[in-house]
Amino acid sequence: MKRPTATASILLLCCCTGCLSVCNNAYRTLIKEPKEFSWRKDRCESRTLYASWAAGAWAEQRSNGTPCQSADFALGFQDGFVEYCYAGGSGEPPPIPPRPYWNSLNRVAPLDKSAYEWFDGYRLGARVARTGGYRDQAVVPASASLCSKGGGIHNGEACPCSTGEPAYAPQPAPHAEPVPAPAPVSDGQAKPDDLMLPALTDPAHEAAGNGATAALYEAIMPAKTSPIGPPRPSASPVAAPQAVPSTAQRQAVNPRGAASAQATSPRFGNEFLR
Known part of the structure; x- marks a missing residue:
């Protein structure tokens, strides 16, 4: 009783742990496939x-x-x-x-x-x-060289064993949209269009170009109009700051005042030295 129970337990454990797939792979690789074909x-x-x-x-x-x-x-x-x-x-x-x-x-x-x-x-x-x-x-027959009924494909048209049906129906070529032909290229030098501005490097057309530019600017920009509402008061002009005279200029203008200030000054007077 113990041996059958142990065997059943081992088999149950193998099935639960995924060993059954390993056994199947081993059986297929070692027994089944070599029996079907042995090289x-x-x-x-x-x-x-x-x-x-x-x-x-x-x-x-x-x-x-x-x-x-x-x-x-x-x-x-x-x-x-x-x-x-x-x-x-x-x-x-x-x-x-x-x-x-x-x-x-x-x-x-x-x-x-x-x-x-x-x-x-x-x-x-x-x-x-x-x-x-x-x-x-x-060689072993392949699907690329044989049709589904077992006959070889001749020039991709039909199998000799079939009733005349093609091995694969020919596909129509995709419709392509016509492409416009390119514009012819002249041998001579291309002339500028009348609507284009003249070349800046041409001195003969420089004055005409300036006039055309001014006319185009006047046509695009709107005319000046008077402002809406009461007129704003104009700001009064600000007086320029006066320059401060230097000490030499003040002495030249009032020499007496400078001498009296020097005498009474505690910095330059004799009383300060005493």
């Missing part, structure tokens, strides 16, 4: 299928009159065909040949030409896989 298994099956295609293509090349140059050429043809069907690319061979061509015996003349024959066979195999449409059969 390791698909790689072996795909290369085996493409090798059978390469054998048929090589037999067709031989029947068309292609001479069998050597076994290295045939091996390169098969490798290039299979590799292009599986991985695509440009169809050019790798920088170096496979490992069997690395040995010292294959690097010495006249056996060193076997690697170049393998390169030539590789290019031919990739070209046959590209032009024969084998690469298109080796």
Whole structure:
């Protein structure tokens, strides 16, 4: 009784803490998705299928009159065909040949030409896989290249499996508003308009310009009118302040008064000195 209770408690705890989503993700990643598609298994099956295609293509090349140059050429043809069907690319061979061509015996003349024959066979195999449409059969179909009913789109018009309806309806071109043509540009110098003021830099039109400006100012500004209400009293003129005469001027005007003031002054008198 204790073990089933503990198991139920653990399961309940996992469900409450969010561990159930982790278990679902682990099951989908480790079990469900590899069971639906395994890239390791698909790689072996795909290369085996493409090798059978390469054998048929090589037999067709031989029947068309292609001479069998050597076994290295045939091996390169098969490798290039299979590799292009599986991985695509440009169809050019790798920088170096496979490992069997690395040995010292294959690097010495006249056996060193076997690697170049393998390169030539590789290019031919990739070209046959590209032009024969084998690469298109080796990729997963996409919605961009197939219509909804399973047929390919030819020139964007209609699917061969449909009843004639276009794969997508052509959209009309947007209506553009007409653009006015630009005004022609004269070769000569443009003349000023009669309504425009004359150029200030032209001394011949300077007087006419001043007269036109004055006439325009008189037309815009209103005429002077008398003020409304009783007239305001004019302010009386303010007298200018009189200058204060200096000591030398006062002595020159009244020398006796200055002498008596100096005698009786406690600052300059003899009584102050005594």
